[in-house]
Amino acid sequence: MTNGLCTVNSTTGASLADIGLSAGPVLRAAELPEDLLLSPQAPLTPEQLYRCWSAAESVAGDPALGVSPASKLSVESFQAPIFAALCSPDLKHAARRMPTDKRRPGPRTLVVEADGVGLHVPTVMPPEPEPPTSLVAYGLACWVALARLGTRTRVIPARLTMPNPPRTEVYADYLGKHIDHAPSVTVTFTPPGAQHPFLTANDAMWQVFDADPRRRLSDLDQAGATAARVRAAPLELLPAGATAAPDASRRLAMSSRTPQRRLAKEGTTFHAVLEDVRYSLARHYLARPEVSITEIAPLPGYDEPSSFYRTFHRWSGTTPKHARTETA
Incomplete structure (x- = not known):
């Protein structure tokens, strides 16, 4: 395959809507990220572009x-x-x-x-x-x-x-x-x-x-803010316990090494981005008193409340309970 990229963006979603299709089912059928069209210029390989088109053809039932x-x-x-x-x-x-x-x-x-x-x-x-x-x-x-x-x-x-x-x-x-x-x-x-x-x-x-x-x-050779896209992926993956870089790579339709390489250029790592997302999720739910701390633990991807407590203390220097009190 020739090295290089094609691009799609929100206008692609408008074009799909014009012919009575929603972007979500098409992207799912093509095994591409459902947030793909939110990017100003989402890069696709020829194989991904053709897969997306074939998926639209299949969903529409129109040869x-x-x-x-x-x-x-x-x-x-x-x-x-x-x-x-x-x-x-x-x-x-x-x-x-x-x-x-x-x-x-x-x-x-x-x-x-x-x-x-x-x-x-x-x-x-x-x-x-x-x-x-x-x-x-x-x-x-x-x-x-x-x-x-x-x-x-x-x-x-x-x-x-x-x-x-x-x-x-x-x-x-x-x-x-x-x-x-x-x-x-x-x-x-x-x-x-x-x-x-x-x-x-x-x-x-x-x-x-x-x-x-x-x-x-x-601009086609530049993939945009990869960190922003990697941050979006764990929001769906973490509750299922998917915390590895390959999980995010599959969600973003990238090779396993691509996110790591691009994140390095942005001065960060997948681990750092994941930790930031987890901490942000934890703070978000701690601000909601109707959700117990025990119920919060699996949301950032922790199987045991004890693991969540230890990691949160490492992040913030305080306990989840104390952080909730401060937020209130």
């Missing part, structure tokens, strides 16, 4: 899932690259503005002008793992949706190609044309389609967004 999200493409979902593209004069200019980054393992678009007037857009897919068929078709459909959203007309591409195109007629009904079988993933627009004026054109707004997609792509 033509690529059509639904493309047809719901809108400014309201506020995906910065799409918004910036819609500020363009036409589809040809929009294609030039769509960001690419060779480090990314996900689909990458390379814009080639056919005969200097029309538009031919090939998409480079990573060699492995093999992407879901409907995800590839979705990428093609998005170009058509972008053209239609910008022009407010039913733009029909001159040709669409991909390996193993989907057999369902749903794509042809939406695209206005069948997807042809070919080794490459491409969409081609005639000169009228490529140069049809966008009613959404806004040069002043484009100046605002000009640097943003490039900045987003430059």
Whole structure:
């Protein structure tokens, strides 16, 4: 697998909602963290991205899932690259503005002008793992949706190609044309389609967004605040007694060493983060008099109240009972 990351964020949740899906069931089915979309830029490997898409397809029970999200493409979902593209004069200019980054393992678009007037857009897919068929078709459909959203007309591409195109007629009904079988993933627009004026054109707004997609792509190598994500995981894991780094790694869909390595860069360790979460949980429940101290002990992940008492004294220099009195 190529080294690199794709990203998802809260706009992904909005896109799922647009087609009647909740993020939780999809992420659970994909064996990904349920808090994944809370991150401004959640990094995913290609395998995780494809697994997430396949899970959405399974939960929706829709083998033509690529059509639904493309047809719901809108400014309201506020995906910065799409918004910036819609500020363009036409589809040809929009294609030039769509960001690419060779480090990314996900689909990458390379814009080639056919005969200097029309538009031919090939998409480079990573060699492995093999992407879901409907995800590839979705990428093609998005170009058509972008053209239609910008022009407010039913733009029909001159040709669409991909390996193993989907057999369902749903794509042809939406695209206005069948997807042809070919080794490459491409969409081609005639000169009228490529140069049809966008009613959404806004040069002043484009100046605002000009640097943003490039900045987003430059941030892909940084995983964000790993400590914050590791702190979130034990809130569900601790009551079940899961206190080891591998437990958090699985919850965060990371390899066993990744959290430790990234936490080290942030100047902390998994043990320190876990201890901080446990202490915070203990103080939180000690402030609630309706919960007995004996009942509190398992919540930070302790089997025996005596272990909780000793550890709390080490944390705070006092007993849980005394800490509760001080809080009151």
